[in-house]
Structure formats: structure tokens, C-alpha cells
Amino acid sequence: MDARADSKLGFRPLYQQVREEITRHLASGRWQPGTMLPSEQELARELGVSQGTVRKALDAMTAERILVRRQGRGTFVAEYEESRILFQFFRLYPDSGERLFPVSKVLDVRSAAPSEEEREALELEPKAEVWRISRLRYHGSELIMREILSLPVAQFVDLGELEEIPNNVYRLYSQRWGITITRISEKLKAVAAGEADLAELGCAIGAPLLEIRRVAFDLNKRPVEYRRSRCLTDSMHYASDLS
């Protein structure tokens, strides 16, 4: 690994290059979620840099929750266990405090030509298609939201042939297509319930709902999932911590 490509222009730190090299291995599937990486010493030898440089790269990826480090055991590729999804990606909490991973009930799965909104969010080619998964979600027995997930057909091949869409879709993306979600961007609005909300959520027309539009990005920072959710927030809230 070159220490310096050029002295002034386009200078990129070594640990960044190490980071990219590791990311390539992750994206190629050489290191699957749950597996242990080689030790710092070993990686340093392999890449021809010092252990401290490898450490800096690993620390950065740990901060972004792509890796998990456990003292005395090793460095692992992060998995999509329920608890991680719950704490990292799911921001809806019951007011009472106790948390559950919400259960899903799939209503419909089909492919279609994308709307303008979907095309823009997913940065799709003109003639690309999308899958649309429509589902309801429950917190225990209480219905809390309805949502529609949009996924590019090109990346999620044969999704329509699945017998069942599991509750934890990010684990599915990872296991079946090798797609790793690392970042999420959400936009929230308060909206009035319409006909469709009445039909699926059973709330009154005009009732206030929290609408969440989510775009999820993979390891290469490309958008791979677009999701529109409408939530009943009588006994739930969306938590956001800024620091």
C-alpha cells in the first residue's frame, strides 16, 4: 500500500486507503456479517502498514457501526440482530418506555414502474423497475403504522419469488443479496389521514399521522431502499438525539 501517491494534490491518508481496502473486502463478500477479521497485527502485515494505522481505520469503521470490536476476542463484521436495528435504525418508541421489535404483516408485494418520487430517491435509470412491499406493523397487538417499501428490481432479483418477507428486512438484504445498510436519512412531516389510512389503520379521516420518508444507503453510499411510513403517535413518539 503506497504511503503517498503524490506529495501535494489529492493526498489521502494511509488509514483511509486501509479503510477502503477493508470496505472492498466487505462488499465482495469475502468477510460476511458475523465473521471475525484478521487481527490488527495480521492486517498490518498483509497491507504493509503499521498496527496503529490499521487501528485508526478499524476505529473509524467501528464508530460507523460497520464493525464491532470486542476486547480480548477480536474484530467482527456487524450483523443485523433485532437489537441493533431497534437501537440504531428504529426511532419510534412507546411513551411508556419498554421497547419491542415491531411485528410486520405483509399486505402486498409487486413490481411496478417507479413514480417520480421513487425514481429520484433511488437514483434510478429511466426504464428501471421497483418492487413495492406494502405492510402493517404492530407493537405487540397494537397497530402502529403502515408503510410501503420500494426496492430497485435490478438489485433485488427474484424478490417476488420469496415465499415470505421476514420481519427484519435488513438482515434479508444482507443474507440474500449481500447488501449492507450503513446509513439512513429520514424526513418527517405531520399529515392528515386519508382514505387509504382509514382503510388500513382504521383511523378517522383527517386524524394527525407522522409521515416518515426514509432512504437507506449501502456500503458504497448508494440509495437502495425507499420507504414511506405513516404512524399513529397517540401512544408512541419518534426520538431524535443530536450531539
Add this chain to the structure above:
Amino acid sequence: MDARADSKLGFRPLYQQVREEITRHLASGRWQPGTMLPSEQELARELGVSQGTVRKALDAMTAERILVRRQGRGTFVAEYEESRILFQFFRLYPDSGERLFPVSKVLDVRSAAPSEEEREALELEPKAEVWRISRLRYHGSELIMREILSLPVAQFVDLGELEEIPNNVYRLYSQRWGITITRISEKLKAVAAGEADLAELGCAIGAPLLEIRRVAFDLNKRPVEYRRSRCLTDSMHYASDLS
């Protein structure tokens, strides 16, 4: 600075202790927002640790935006410029994209006995009092929200005697009372507009509003501001990025 207080129990890394020492200097007012800290070498000498250890502490505080580092110039105590507030603490964006620091119009300032909600959020003593600041906020000429700020009288002495409450209150907290806001926790719900919303926002009764309940924390992680906002989100949205 002791390298090791005890070998097994209550072990705390040196860089954590350095961090706490620096935080104490910030809280004491020795280093005001905007001032430059001593160089890494100098701090290392002062504290009797290596430069690398000081660096690790400074890096952590930079990640939390308490400090700002500028290569070739020095390390500075972060200030509350409009731009920082806008990007770090204010998550309401116009759908169109361009951003402005919202203008405020104060309606009322008075002290009162806290409600149960305020007492809990601010962790107040039984007989403590709070200031309540009621204001409207505009994005350009467009009214976007109404909010009530609650502040402990004990910490914000003589707030009632101010001639004017400025737009950027976090800078005021810092300059007048030496209170530094470092973290914010928000809870969001969709609610239906009531009588008060009709009167102040001019929206119809029952119209959907985004309600934000914010608690702001100081350097010592103590809650110092509680804020309830109700926002019109027809042409605005709340942005949340998770990674």
C-alpha cells in the same frame, strides 16, 4: 495526572481524565467560547502526559463538537454561530432546500411554578421555579411554529430583566450565564391543532402539527432547557440522519 489510580477496579483511561480536566476548565470559564487552547505539546507538558494522549482527548471532544480544530492554526472552544445552530441543533428544513436561520417574535416572558412535565424534564427541586418564554418563529415571512421554552430560574438569574430575548438563545445562555449546550434530545409526535394553535398559528382546529419536545443538556450533562414546539409542516420537514 495519575497514570493509574488502581490496577483493576474503577480503571479509567488517562485520556478520559485529561478530557475531564479540560471540561472543568471550560465549565469554570477559564477558556471561553472562541478562544484558542494551548497547543497539544503545551497541554501535554502541563498535564504530565504524552502528546498522543492529549490528542486522543481533544479528538473525542472535537467529535462531540465541543472543540473545533483547525490545522495550522490551533484548537478552539466551539461558538454558537448561526451556522452551527442551524446544522447541529435545528432539524427543520424547507422542502425546497435553501436554509435560513428562523426569526423569532417573543410573545411573553414570565416566571411560574413548574408543571409536572417541566419538573420531570428539568429534574427540578420541589419548590424551584421556571421562566417561560413563549414565541413564534418565521422562515422569512412565513410563520412556521410556536414554542414555549422553560428554563430553571435558579440557573438563569435575572432573565426577566432582559430588555430583549435574542433570536439565538444558545449564544445568550453561553455569554450571559456561561451555560454551554452540548446535547439535545427530542421527542416528536403528530398532533391535532387546538384553540391555542388556532389563535397563534392561524391554522384550523384539528389540522396536523408536528410537536417537538426538546430537552437540552449542558457540559455536565444536566438538563437546562425544556422546549415544546408545534410546527406547520406543509412546506417544511424534520430531517433525521442515522448512522
Add this chain to the structure above:
DNA sequence: AAGTGGTCTAGACCACCGG
């Protein structure tokens, strides 16, 4: 040129985990 933070190295030792 002098001073700052940023990167990189090499090596020592500590805390933690598992067999």
C-alpha cells in the same frame, strides 16, 4: 521560517477473553 494540527511508526505494557 516558525508554529500548529495531522499522519505514521515502533514498541511497551495493560485489560479482557477463552481454553
Add this chain to the structure above:
DNA sequence: CGGTGGTCTAGACCACTTC
């Protein structure tokens, strides 16, 4: 016990800013 990550050190050199 051996292996892993976590901390700490000392020193070299690079990049950026200011004078």
C-alpha cells in the same frame, strides 16, 4: 496461558496557516 483489542509513549515527518 496465549491471543485479542485498549492504552500510552516518544519521535519523525507531513500539511496547513501565518508572519
